Amino acid sequence: MEDCTVDIKKVVAALDLSRYSERTFQHAYTLARSLGAELILLNVINTRYLDSFHMVGGEGFGVDPQEIIERTRQERRAALEEQFLAKAQGVAARVELRQGLPWEQIIKLVREENADLLVVGAKGRGDAAGVLFGSVAEKVQRHSPCAVLSVRGPEHCRLP
Numbered sequence: 001m002e003d004c005t006v007d008i009k010k011v012v013a014a015l016d017l018s019r020y021s022e023r024t025f026q027h028a029y030t031l032a033r034s035l036g037a038e039l040i041l042l043n044v045i046n047t048r049y050l051d052s053f054h055m056v057g058g059e060g061f062g063v064d065p066q067e068i069i070e071r072t073r074q075e076r077r078a079a080l081e082e083q084f085l086a087k088a089q090g091v092a093a094r095v096e097l098r099q100g101l102p103w104e105q106i107i108k109l110v111r112e113e114n115a116d117l118l119v120v121g122a123k124g125r126g127d128a129a130g131v132l133f134g135s136v137a138e139k140v141q142r143h144s145p146c147a148v149l150s151v152r153g154p155e156h157c158r159l160p
C-alpha cells in the first residue's frame with residue numbers, strides 16, 4: 001500500500017445557515033479543536049439569489065441590487081459570527097463569505113486554502129423529504145480534492 005500521510009491542519013465547514021448547520025459546525029469544531037487545526041466557516045451567497053435582485057433592480061422597482069448584496073453580506077457575516085465563530089473557543093477560526101454557485105465556491109476555497117477536510121451537511125435549506133443528499137452535498141463529494149465529512153440532520157443527534 002502506498003504510504004499516504006494524513007495531517008489535518010485546516011478544516012472547512014460549509015454553513016448555509018439551515019437547520020443542518022449547527023451540527024455541521026459542531027463536528028467541524030470538535031475535530032479542529034482535537035486536531036489542533038485551523039477552522040474556516042464558509043457561507044456562499046448563491047448567484048441565483050443575487051440574480052433575482054438584479055432582475056428586480058433592472059425592472060425599475062427602485063431597489064439598488066448592490067446595496068442589497070452588501071446588506072446580505074453583512075447579515076450573513078453577523079449570523080456566522082454570532083452563531084458559530086463566537087462558539088469556536090480554543091480554535092484559530094475565521095469567517096469567509098463568497099458569491100457564486102455554492103458547490104463551485106466551496107471547492108474553490110478548499111483548493112485555495114489547501115484544506116485537509118471539508119465538513120458539510122447531508123442536506124441544507126432545501127431539505128426535501130426522502131432525499132438523502134442535497135445537490136451541493138453531492139457535487140462537493142464528487143469534486144473535492146480532500147476528504148469530505150457529511151453530517152446528518154439534528155434528528156440523528158445522540159442524546160447524552
Ligand SMILES: Nc1ncnc2c1ncn2[C@@H]1O[C@H](COP(=O)(O)OP(=O)(O)OP(=O)(O)O)[C@@H](O)[C@H]1O
Nearest residue numbers: 014016044120121123124125126127134135136137
Ligand atoms: N450557500 C451555501 N453556503 C455554504 N454551504 C452550503 C451552501 N449551500 C449548501 N451548502 C452546504 O451543503 C450542505 C448540503 O446542502 P444542499 O444545498 O446540498 O442541500 P439542500 O438545500 O437540502 O438541497 P438543494 O440545495 O439541492 O435543494 C449544507 O448543509 C452546507 O453544508
Ligand SMILES: [Mg+2]
Nearest residue numbers: 124125126134
Ligand atoms: Mg441547498
